[in-house]
Amino acid sequence: MALQLSTEYTGETFPSQADLRKLAKQAGDALQALENGTGAGAQMRGWLHHANGFLQSAEYKRIVETANELRKTTQALLVIGIGGSYLGARAVIEAVRSQYANQLPGAYPVFFAGNTMSAAEYANIGALLEGKDFAINIISKSGQTLEPAVAFRHFYAKLRANCGGDAAQIRRRVVVTTDSETGDLLAQAKANDWKRFVVPGDIGGRFSVLSAVGLLPIACAGVDIAQLLGGAAAAEEAYTSAGAKLEENPCLYYAALRYYYYAIECKSVELFAFYEPSMAMFGEWLKQLFGESEGKEKKGLFPASVVFCTDLHSLGQYVQDGERILFETVVGFQNDPNNITVEIDDPGDPLYFVQGKQISDINATICRATSMAHAAGDCPTLMLQADARDAVSIGWLIYFFEKACAVSGYMIGVNPFDQPGIESYKNNMYALLGKAGKQYDKIRAALQDAYQI
Amino acid sequence: MALQLSTEYTGETFPSQADLRKLAKQAGDALQALENGTGAGAQMRGWLHHANGFLQSAEYKRIVETANELRKTTQALLVIGIGGSYLGARAVIEAVRSQYANQLPGAYPVFFAGNTMSAAEYANIGALLEGKDFAINIISKSGQTLEPAVAFRHFYAKLRANCGGDAAQIRRRVVVTTDSETGDLLAQAKANDWKRFVVPGDIGGRFSVLSAVGLLPIACAGVDIAQLLGGAAAAEEAYTSAGAKLEENPCLYYAALRYYYYAIECKSVELFAFYEPSMAMFGEWLKQLFGESEGKEKKGLFPASVVFCTDLHSLGQYVQDGERILFETVVGFQNDPNNITVEIDDPGDPLYFVQGKQISDINATICRATSMAHAAGDCPTLMLQADARDAVSIGWLIYFFEKACAVSGYMIGVNPFDQPGIESYKNNMYALLGKAGKQYDKIRAALQDAYQI
Numbered sequence: 001m002a003l004q005l006s007t008e009y010t011g012e013t014f015p016s017q018a019d020l021r022k023l024a025k026q027a028g029d030a031l032q033a034l035e036n037g038t039g040a041g042a043q044m045r046g047w048l049h050h051a052n053g054f055l056q057s058a059e060y061k062r063i064v065e066t067a068n069e070l071r072k073t074t075q076a077l078l079v080i081g082i083g084g085s086y087l088g089a090r091a092v093i094e095a096v097r098s099q100y101a102n103q104l105p106g107a108y109p110v111f112f113a114g115n116t117m118s119a120a121e122y123a124n125i126g127a128l129l130e131g132k133d134f135a136i137n138i139i140s141k142s143g144q145t146l147e148p149a150v151a152f153r154h155f156y157a158k159l160r161a162n163c164g165g166d167a168a169q170i171r172r173r174v175v176v177t178t179d180s181e182t183g184d185l186l187a188q189a190k191a192n193d194w195k196r197f198v199v200p201g202d203i204g205g206r207f208s209v210l211s212a213v214g215l216l217p218i219a220c221a222g223v224d225i226a227q228l229l230g231g232a233a234a235a236e237e238a239y240t241s242a243g244a245k246l247e248e249n250p251c252l253y254y255a256a257l258r259y260y261y262y263a264i265e266c267k268s269v270e271l272f273a274f275y276e277p278s279m280a281m282f283g284e285w286l287k288q289l290f291g292e293s294e295g296k297e298k299k300g301l302f303p304a305s306v307v308f309c310t311d312l313h314s315l316g317q318y319v320q321d322g323e324r325i326l327f328e329t330v331v332g333f334q335n336d337p338n339n340i341t342v343e344i345d346d347p348g349d350p351l352y353f354v355q356g357k358q359i360s361d362i363n364a365t366i367c368r369a370t371s372m373a374h375a376a377g378d379c380p381t382l383m384l385q386a387d388a389r390d391a392v393s394i395g396w397l398i399y400f401f402e403k404a405c406a407v408s409g410y411m412i413g414v415n416p417f418d419q420p421g422i423e424s425y426k427n428n429m430y431a432l433l434g435k436a437g438k439q440y441d442k443i444r445a446a447l448q449d450a451y452q453i
Numbered sequence: 454m455a456l457q458l459s460t461e462y463t464g465e466t467f468p469s470q471a472d473l474r475k476l477a478k479q480a481g482d483a484l485q486a487l488e489n490g491t492g493a494g495a496q497m498r499g500w501l502h503h504a505n506g507f508l509q510s511a512e513y514k515r516i517v518e519t520a521n522e523l524r525k526t527t528q529a530l531l532v533i534g535i536g537g538s539y540l541g542a543r544a545v546i547e548a549v550r551s552q553y554a555n556q557l558p559g560a561y562p563v564f565f566a567g568n569t570m571s572a573a574e575y576a577n578i579g580a581l582l583e584g585k586d587f588a589i590n591i592i593s594k595s596g597q598t599l600e601p602a603v604a605f606r607h608f609y610a611k612l613r614a615n616c617g618g619d620a621a622q623i624r625r626r627v628v629v630t631t632d633s634e635t636g637d638l639l640a641q642a643k644a645n646d647w648k649r650f651v652v653p654g655d656i657g658g659r660f661s662v663l664s665a666v667g668l669l670p671i672a673c674a675g676v677d678i679a680q681l682l683g684g685a686a687a688a689e690e691a692y693t694s695a696g697a698k699l700e701e702n703p704c705l706y707y708a709a710l711r712y713y714y715y716a717i718e719c720k721s722v723e724l725f726a727f728y729e730p731s732m733a734m735f736g737e738w739l740k741q742l743f744g745e746s747e748g749k750e751k752k753g754l755f756p757a758s759v760v761f762c763t764d765l766h767s768l769g770q771y772v773q774d775g776e777r778i779l780f781e782t783v784v785g786f787q788n789d790p791n792n793i794t795v796e797i798d799d800p801g802d803p804l805y806f807v808q809g810k811q812i813s814d815i816n817a818t819i820c821r822a823t824s825m826a827h828a829a830g831d832c833p834t835l836m837l838q839a840d841a842r843d844a845v846s847i848g849w850l851i852y853f854f855e856k857a858c859a860v861s862g863y864m865i866g867v868n869p870f871d872q873p874g875i876e877s878y879k880n881n882m883y884a885l886l887g888k889a890g891k892q893y894d895k896i897r898a899a900l901q902d903a904y905q906i
Contacts, residue, residue, distance in 0.1 A: 008904065083766025100577050103556060115763040117816035118729045119791035120842070124553050147762050149804050150795055150812070157796065184803055205766070268721045268778050269755055276571045288767035295771025302722055302771060302778065304757050309600050310568040312878055313536025313658070314741035318748025318755060320874030325721050325755065338572035342603055343610065350637055351602050353888045359603070362886065363570035369881035372900055377877060389573065421773030424830060425765055428822035433815065435806045447825055451461065 002238070003393075003400055004334075005250035006383040007257070011375035013327075015260050020246065027256040028244035030410035034403075035240075039410050041417030046202030047402055051210055051233035051395070055226065059198060063212055064226075066175060066195060067219035071108045074173060075132040078125070078155055079217045080114035081139035082147045083288070084205020085177070088398075089217035091285035092209060095394050096223045098278045110221045114138075114151030122154065129155075133162060135173040137220075139213055141199045143178060143185025146429065171195070177212050204417050206288050207402055210395070224391050231395025239403055250384075251400050254329075255407035257382060261327040262301045263412065265380075268325040271315075272305040273381075275332060275367050276389060280307050282331070282397075289401060293409050293416035300412065309366060316370075320377045328374055328381040331397065332367055335388040336360035455691070456846075456853055457787075458703035459836040460710070464828035466780075468713050473699065480709040481697035483863035487856075488693075492863050494870030499655030500855055504663055504686035504848070508679065512651060516665055517679075519628060519648060520672035524561045527626060528585040531578070531608055532670045533567035534592035535600045536741070537658020538630070541851075542670035544738035545662060548847050549676045551731045563674045567591075567604030575607060582608075586615060588626040590673075592666055594652045596631060596638025599882065624648070630665050657870050659742050660855055663848070677844050684848025692856055703837075704853050707782075708860035710835060714780040715754045716865065718833075721778040724768075725758040726834075728785060728820050729842060733760050735784070735850075742854060746862050746869040753865065762819060769823075773830045781827055781834040784850065785820055788841040789813035 007014060015023060033039035034048070054060050070077060079089060090112055093101050102109040113125045136159055138152045156174070163169035176189040177197040189196050197212035208214060210232055219225045235251075242249035246256055261267040270290065272283050283305030294300035306315050319326060342362070344355040354362060371381040384400075386393035409416025431443035447453065460467060468476060486492035487501070507513050523530060532542060543565055546554050555562040566578045589612055591605045609627070616622035629642040630650040642649050650665035661667060663685055672678045688704075695702035699709055714720040723743070725736050736758030747753035759768050772779060795815070797808040807815060824834045837853075839846040862869025884896035900906065 082762065086763070087767065098573065098577050100581060104577065104580055105583070115766070116728075116730055116760070117762055117812060117819055118731075119789050119793045119811070119813040119816065120551065121730050122793050122812055123791045124551050124557065124731075127557055128553060130558070144803055146804070146807070146815075150807060150815070153795070153797060153802075153804065154793075268776065275569075277569055277574050278571075278577075284767065287764075291768045291771040291775070292766075295768070295775030297774065298777055300771060300775040302757070302776065303768075304755070307569070309535065309570055310539070311740075313568070313745075313875065314540065314737065315744045315748070315756075316878060317872045317874040318744040318753060320748075320877050321750065322744070322748030322753040322874075323721065323755065324751055336572050338576045340572045340575050340607075342606070344606060349606075350597055351599070351606065354599070354603060354886060357886075359570060359572040359575055362599075362603070363572065365885045366570055366878075366882050368904075369885045369900075370878040372904065373877035373881045377874070419770045421770040421775075421830070422766065424773050424826035425769060425819075425823040428826045429819050432818045432822045433807060433810075447822075451825065 002387070003235070003250055003396055004385040005254055006385070009371035009375040009381035009383055011378060011380055013261070013265055013378070013380040015257070015264070019260065019264065023256040023260055024244070024246050026259070026411055027246065027252050027407060030255070030407045031244055031252055033410050034406050040415035044202055044204050044207070044417035046200050047207040047210065049236065050203070051229045051236060051399070054210065055229045055233065059212060063197065063215050063219055067216060070135050070175075070220055071222070074135045076109045076111060076129060076134040077137060077217065077220045078129065078134055079110060079112050079137045079139065080148045080151045080155065081213075082115040082145060084208045085139035085148070085213055086112055086115045087281070087285050087288050088206075088209025088214040091281040092214060092218050092228065092394055093221040093223060094278050094281045095389060096391050097221060099280060101221055108220060108222060110217055113155060114148035117147060117150070122151070125155070126158070129158065134159065135175065137175045137177060137216055138185065139177040139199070140185050141179050142183045143188065144183075167192070175216065177216065206292050209285070209398060227391035228395040231392035232399040234392075235396040235399035239400070251404050252407060254382065254384070255404040255411065258301065258329070258404075259408055259411045261380065265327070267327045268302055270301045270303050271319065271326050271328045272303065273328050273330045274305070274307050275309070275363050277307050277310065278389070279331065280305070282394070283307070286401060289405050292419050293405050294412060294414060296414050296421060299414055308370060312370065319374055319379050324378050326379050328379055330367065330371060330381055330383045332383065332385050333387065333389045333393065334385050336363075337388065455840070456688070456703055456849060457838040458707055459838070462824040462828040462834035462836055464831060464833055466714070466718055466831070466833040468710070468717070472713065472717065476709040476713055477697070477699045479712070479864055480699065480705050480860060483708070483860045484697055484705055486863050487859050493868035497655055497657050497660070497870035499653050500660040500663065502689065503656070504682045504689060504852070507663065508682045508686065512665060516650065516668050516672055520669060523588050523628075523673055524675070527588045529562045529564060529582060529587040530590060530670065530673045531582065531587055532563060532565050532590050532592065533601045533604045533608065534565075534666075535568040535598060537661045538592035538601070538666055539565055539568045540734070540738050540741050541659075541662025541667040544734040545667060545671050545681065545847055546674040546676060547731050547734045548842060549844050550674060552733060554674060561673060561675060563670055566608060567601035570600060570603070575604070578608070579611070582611065587612065588628065590628045590630060590669055591638065592630040592652070593638050594632050595636045596641065597636075620645075628669065630669065659745050662738070662851060680844035681848040684845035685852040687845075688849040688852035692853070704857050705860060707835065707837070708857040708864065711754065711782070712861055712864045714833065718780070720780045721755055723754045723756050724772065724779050724781045725756065726781050726783045727758070727760050728762070728816050730760050730763065731842070732784065733758070735847070736760070739854060742858050745872050746858050747865060747867060749867050749874060752867055761823060765823065772827055772832050777831050779832050781832055783820065783824060783834055783836045785836065785838050786840065786842045786846065787838050789816075790841065
């Protein structure tokens with residue numbers, strides 16, 4: 001496994017040698033701050049050197065055992081969490097297996113709840129679980145975040161009913177991933193003697209997919225988490241030993257180039273593009289990773305994502321000809337195990353020019369053809385190519401993007417590990433819902449005043 | 454049914470009275486050009502006065518009959534199409550039924566192929582259809598667009614094998630939606646005596662969801678298309694009789710305000726926000742509608758979409774605190790038929806402040822709380838509220854956005870009905886795949902020269 005970064009499709013926007021020298025210096029400084037722990041938020045770098053150690057840990061073994069047991073003894077898993085406690089697991093499951101992972105024959109379905117307050121979604125998840133002997137993995141650091149906390153109470157009641165209230169049966173079907181030392185959920189888990197896994201204190205939500213937060217649901221879906229962690233460990237090794245020369249370190253090079261397009265070429269949007277529909281949720285994970293890490297202090301590229309060819313007939317027109325505010329980052333795969341050939345008997349068929357070609361080869365050709373078109377249309381395209389869409393590559397990509405994101409964040413001068421903006425909606429929400437507390441009383445009064453409610 | 458547009462959450466960015474007067478004039482002129490057919494692309498306004506007439510048409514009756522027959526005699530429908538021949542139908546099915554429409558008990562599943570060249574997707578769709586007696590609806594104006602044309606050949610071979618090659622059996626399972634007068638697919642359909650529906654000549658792909666293009670798949674999925682068309686017809690009536698005063702015509706007002714945020718406030722991104730996960734594909738439809746209509750001549754807002762609460766823990770941070778390049782358009786629903794209450798027994802539970810509340814009421818409160826937070830963070834929010842997430846409202850919203858988009862397009866001075874940029878990738882693709890033709894030879898030579906391939 002190795003990840004290739006190609007700048008072949010950047011058209012005329014590629015930085016000059018002088019710019020590259022400056023970028024190398026800036027990126028190198030950011031990398032050093034990250035590695036040495038001298039940057040902002042340094043206490044949240046637990047993900048930076050994580051995978052190898054975690055593979056050797058007792059927690060890892062317990063995750064594998066628990067997943068195997070749940071798959072054997074129950075019929076579905078309901079994962080309850082929001083943000084990093086939702087997106088990473090779903091992204092990996094769909095990327096490695098498929099967007100239809102739950103629907104394909106023989107699947108042990110993994111559903112997600114607690115990331116919305118849609119009553120329709122509550123009803124739908126209820127219908128999907130109806131008649132199934134399901135387990136719950138509730139993932140929440142504090143246990144107090146409203147969306148997962150409400151969902152847990154709702155679906156736990158159903159699980160308890162399924163078990164006829166038998167505490168031993170319930171214990172086999174409830175797994176808690178939470179803080180190791182403090183919080184409501186920890187207390188509740190202890191009181192009920194539920195199985196517990198740890199939300200690490202030094203890894204933020206959007207960097208947590210390779211901890212128990214992501215790994216338990218991922219393992220339950222049948223993905224080999226040893227390979228996933230192995231891919232991440234190999235990437236860590238590669239990007240640690242590669243040093244600070246841009247051309248020898250694709251992770252650093254990518255961070256430097258996206259900084260260049262943002263700060264020097266004044267692009268507003270980084271468009272992540274995939275040619276595999278099952279990568280759509282990985283695109284959502286990338287939007288969370290970059291949007292939450294960089295989108296602060298009125299800074300940051302706006303992260304968007306597309307799945308081509310589908311979206312070539314949607315946003316493709318904009319990418320080609322709209323405002324020149326975009327650059328594109330393609331995440332592709334060099335090998336495809338699906339051996340499907342176009343079979344056309346009639347030489348008079350207007351499609352006969354693709355007769356006998358592999359579908360995957362046509363896809364790769366479309367990727368090149370499109371990148372050339374976009375580059376010619378002044379939308380520069382960075383091309384990342386992993387080996388294949390499997391657990392090893394996805395693990396590698398996760399580490400690659402996490403590290404590039406941290407470096408990028410330092411380059412634009414923000415703390416890539418906090419998310420202060422989320423409090424604004426939360427505080428308003430708690431105030432309007434009537435939660436007790438002086439800070440909420442104050443906010444409520446201000447909102448009532450502003451909006452005459 | 455009526456759609457409310459609220460500007461309550463625009464914070465300090467709301468246009469001045471002088472600006473509003475100017476906007477009213479500009480929007481009124483654009484509306485007139487649209488209504489009178491004096492604007493660019495006027496021949497593609499078939500959607501503008503469509504729904505009522507179509508409801509009375511023989512084609513409409515045949516769609517309902519065909520859908521009923523397919524639902525009765527087969528086990529699944531495979532819809533093959535790309536762009537407007539894919540997205541509209543899927544968006545409506547998921548919006549009205551749910552994102553789990555295919556998985557819920559009793560569903561007649563509707564799958565989509567031909568919008569990608571992913572070999573994995575071919576394999577997955579194959580696995581989902583395995584053992585099912587399925588029908589195909591191939592939707593393509595010319596029949597020559599590569600992605601659906603290849604998919605049709607591939608899956609038609611499977612369908613033919615299912616039928617043991619019996620032409621009468623095949624005829625009951627293949628429905629073609631194509632041009633009424635010309636094209637390969639029309640010829641093939643005639644030669645095989647397949648059932649045919651019409652891709653209207655005066656309605657472009659992204660405006661075609663309320664023609665046979667969208668309606669047949671939508672009806673097959675069990676959505677009441679009379680209600681859908683009825684909603685659109687009511688919207689047409691409302692926005693035709695409302696005239697050109699902004700405050701009396703929400704459709705025009707919305708078009709004017711999004712123009713204001715783009716051209717005067719210099720925003721780059723319109724962020725469509727939903728509080729219902731099943732609206733995610735409707736967001737994709739909006740991205741196609743606006744991106745393809747406006748993204749040309751180096752102009753246009755970049756359309757993005759989010760589903761909250763999920764994405765409040767993802768892009769939420771960026772929306773609150775990142776670059777101030779966004780405005781937000783919320784599409785919400787005032788009534789929710791799902792009667793689900795939070796039930797918490799223990800008054801000591803830290804969540805007891807939501808005890809007894811309806812989940813849907815909490816969702817509505819979060820929507821308001823978030824919009825207030827974003828407005829305070831200088832991300833203005835336009836709030837659209839439909840009655841309920843049903844066929845009537847979705848039909849209304851489709852018409853609302855189509856008309857607003859056309860007016861918007863005229864306001865920024867582009868032809869909202871063409872998509873010249875899509876040819877760039879297509880031409881490169883055909884050239885690299887070796888399609889015969891002098892234009893492709895020329896492109897191939899140029900690409901080989903530029904990229905040393």
